[in-house]
Amino acid sequence: MTTLAPGANAPLAQGPLTATIGFTPVAGAGLDVSAFLLDANGKVRGDADMCFYGQTIVANGAVQLSQVESGRVVFCLDLDRLDAAVEKVALTATIDENKARFAAFPHLALSVSGGIEAPIPTQDMQETALILGEFYRRQGAWKFRCVAQGFAGGLAPLASHFGVEIAVPTANPPTTPAPAPAPPARINLSKITLDKSRASISLEKKGDGDFGEIKINLNWNRPTTSGGLFSGLLGRSGGVDLDVGCLFELQDGRKGVIQALGKAFGSFDNAPYIHLMGDDRTGAVRDGEWLRINGKEWRNIRRVLVYAFIYQGVPNWNATDGVVTLFAPGQPPIEVRVSEEGGKLGCCAIALLENVGGSVKVSREVRFFQDQQKADQAYQWGLRWSVGSK
Amino acid sequence: MALTLQKGGNLSLSKTDPSLTKILVGLGWDPRVTDGAAFDLDASAFLLNADGKVRGEQDFIFYNQLRSPEGAVEHAGDSRDGLGDGDDEAIKVDLTKVPADVDKIAFVVTIHEAEARRQSFGQVGKAFIRIVNSVSGVEVVRFDLAEDASTETAMIFGELYRHNGEWKFRAVGQGYAGGLKAMCNQFGLNL
Secondary structure: OEEEEOOOOOOOOOOOEEEEEEOOEEEEEEEEEEEEEEOOOOOOOOHHEEEEEEEOOOOHHHHEEEEEEOOOEEEEHHHHHOOOOOOOOEEEEHHHHOOOOOOOOOOOOEEEOOOOEOOOOOOOHHHHEEEEEEEEEEOOOOEEEEEEEEEOOOOHHHHHHHOOOOOOOOOOOOOOOOOOOOOOOOOOOOEEEOOOOOOOOEOOOOOOOOOOOEEOOOOOOOOOOHHHHHHHHHHOOOOEEEEEEEEEEEOOOOEEEEOOOOEEEEEEEOOOEEEEOHHHHHHHHOOEEEEEEEEHHHHHEEEEEEEEEEEEOOOOOHHOOOEEEEEEEOOOEEEOOOOOOOOOOOEEEEEEEEEEEOEEEEEEEEEEEOOOHHHHHHOOOOOOOOOOOO | OEEEEEOOOEEEEEHHHHOOOEEEEEEEEEEOOOOOOOOOEEEEEEEEEOOOOOOOOHHHEEOOOOOOOOOOOOEOOOOOOOOOOOOOEEEEHHHHHHHOOOEEEEEEEEOOOOOHHHHOHHHHHHEEEEEOOOOOOEEEEEOOOOEOOOOEEEEEEEEEEHHHHOEEEEEEEEOOOOHHHHHHHOOOOOO
């Protein structure tokens, strides 16, 4: 095991590598991790040299963003397959909309397969965008360096450092129509947040009707104390356990519920093609709860209502800072935040997925109900309910 | 066109430029382009005897002692930020004034407060040392440190040394941990 301080470097094992960025999520401060393929001048050659959530596979698969979860991002790299013009691959982390500085992240570390660890010393860091580390060519072989340097101004100065043009809306369009040149392809760095001003979006319809694996994450703000007096106090007053679940209705009329309460976990490969991944109430898994929808079978699904319910603790929705994020392959992530107060109601319908002519329409709901049964009635789902326990 | 040396290479200054007596040793590096604590790099010179040690404190030329007593070595002063054209720091040497028991002059660059700022030479780019004939203004030799530096906080860029009655220059590019204090200890100066 080699531990690298900022500036330190190490040789790499031969063959394909994985680079894992691990961090403790901070409520209200989303972290985006990206890779930039750089030439000898330290610049990208074009948009195709950026690997991020909107473009997860670049360089014919030599660099791939293979896993994005809250608190964990994994890249797969096959550096020897990169063409000779790529001298460096920089891994970066940026805080969404500069909502916090890296000093707010108690734990941030990069590890590379083969035993390289690069903990990033975030204490007092005023940066909102960081170059975590870089792979670089040295005398015919690839090496890795821990960088841990960045920009207080966030993504914009970081992107321009790497020669990336960020789309800026033009205020005054030219009055004389010029012969339309093909606009340079520009990467859209923003993820999609559904809110009151933009309540729904449709995922681009795929020719083959296969949306791949659609992953839905529910995450929320939990107390981070690890035991002792304070955790006891927080456990009574502030600790809230949220569970994710959904109501589904298939095209053939079958319908049901998927949630840990009642042990209805569903199935990915068979109907209802929706699977709830293991419930974790210990707090050890920090990336919340996940529902997976088999997008290959989307044609068989009519609608899915994703909800969160408070299994334990006093309802205080605003303080939970709950967020549902939908990840679909090749699509920007779609976020819906529970930004409103739900009073004492224990169930919040957060997002509705509907099959509209084969596409996936995602709508923000954020409607509160006393329980799932009341939500069922409001959406006219028509299930029969009984009291259950985990 | 000046000569360029590789790491470990050396050059006879007397043969390359017989008129050479007064030289300017220019040292440079790229400042950081990211935000955060600035890099403050300091150039120093150590006048060393045949054993590779200083004869005393007067042989350590740095930002707080800019000139050796006999006037052979003079530091042009501290540049704080590494910005500006060409050299970031410069040290003047008059070879005719170097005391006979000084065999070697080592040129060292160290990172100020490296530990507190968590900085190292792994983060410093495009470092170089060059020897300029300060009478004619012509660059005689240059060494670009293409080193793959890591956590080093002090680096010997190059050295002037006597060899069979002539002055030569060697491209060193050797890094050390421990900053300026470690360099002082290495050269026999116990601070």
